[in-house]
Amino acid sequence: MTALVKLLKKIYHALPEPPSSYYAHRRPSVNPYELLPPNAIIFDIGSKNARGDYCFGKPPADARVVCVDIEDGPGVDLVTDAHNMVDVADDSVDCVVTISTLEHVRYPHKVVAEIHRILKPGGFVHINVPFMFPFHADPDDYYRFSYRGIDILCEDFEKLDSGFDRGPASSMHHLLVHFLAILFSCNSKTLYGINVDLFKWLLFWVKYLDALIARFKVSYVIHTGSYFIGRKKNSA
Numbered sequence: 068m069t070a071l072v073k074l075l076k077k078i079y080h081a082l083p084e085p086p087s088s089y090y091a092h093r094r095p096s097v098n099p100y101e102l103l104p105p106n107a108i109i110f111d112i113g114s115k116n117a118r119g120d121y122c123f124g125k126p127p128a129d130a131r132v133v134c135v136d137i138e139d140g141p142g143v144d145l146v147t148d149a150h151n152m153v154d155v156a157d158d159s160v161d162c163v164v165t166i167s168t169l170e171h172v173r174y175p176h177k178v179v180a181e182i183h184r185i186l187k188p189g190g191f192v193h194i195n196v197p198f199m200f201p202f203h204a205d206p207d208d209y210y211r212f213s214y215r216g217i218d219i220l221c222e223d224f225e226k227l228d229s230g231f232d233r234g235p236a237s238s239m240h241h242l243l244v245h246f247l248a249i250l251f252s253c254n255s256k257t258l259y260g261i262n263v264d265l266f267k268w269l270l271f272w273v274k275y276l277d278a279l280i281a282r283f284k285v286s287y288v289i290h291t292g293s294y295f296i297g298r299k300k301n302s303a
Contacts, residue, residue: 086267088240088241088267090274091237092277095296096227109164113165135149149165152185155185166193170209188302196212214293224298225297230293235288236273237281
């Protein structure tokens, strides 16, 4: 029986990754990377090994990318608490990017205040956070932000663009996958994990409905991927 279980696990892990539920129905109108000076310093907070490479673009080739995380790991350049980045000087960074991170920190407003502190006057920030999204601990999960809420969180910056990049179909696709995985899990974490992959395959097409319905005036009612792109105001 043990040998059969090991064989099944080996087969399962050899299968291709299921399709992502992610479908960006819109792109931000501003790419902060295109506005940076030569040899810019970019902080990617909570990035692990992403190195600033996201759907809105790659960092400039001459930029210095510093990946920041609270725990050491592959690709991490600076281990520090984003609530209090004591090793980073005031007004020293050209751009800060933090993608799907603020929901995991205890005090998002303090992290945003630290981002404001370390940015040079005129420096840029790009923040993306979930709204309607399942609980996902990394190492824990505390908050959600609507596209209106992230504007308030970032109100000390000059706003260049904000909104949401995942409409109702992509959002519901992700929630539905996890709902059905729970429903048919028989109270088993293992079966739940298998079900997540199964329903990602079965329902991958749902997200593409956003090509149509994300344009509707009421699409904001169900959304995730709330983002804010802004600039630190120059000192008076």
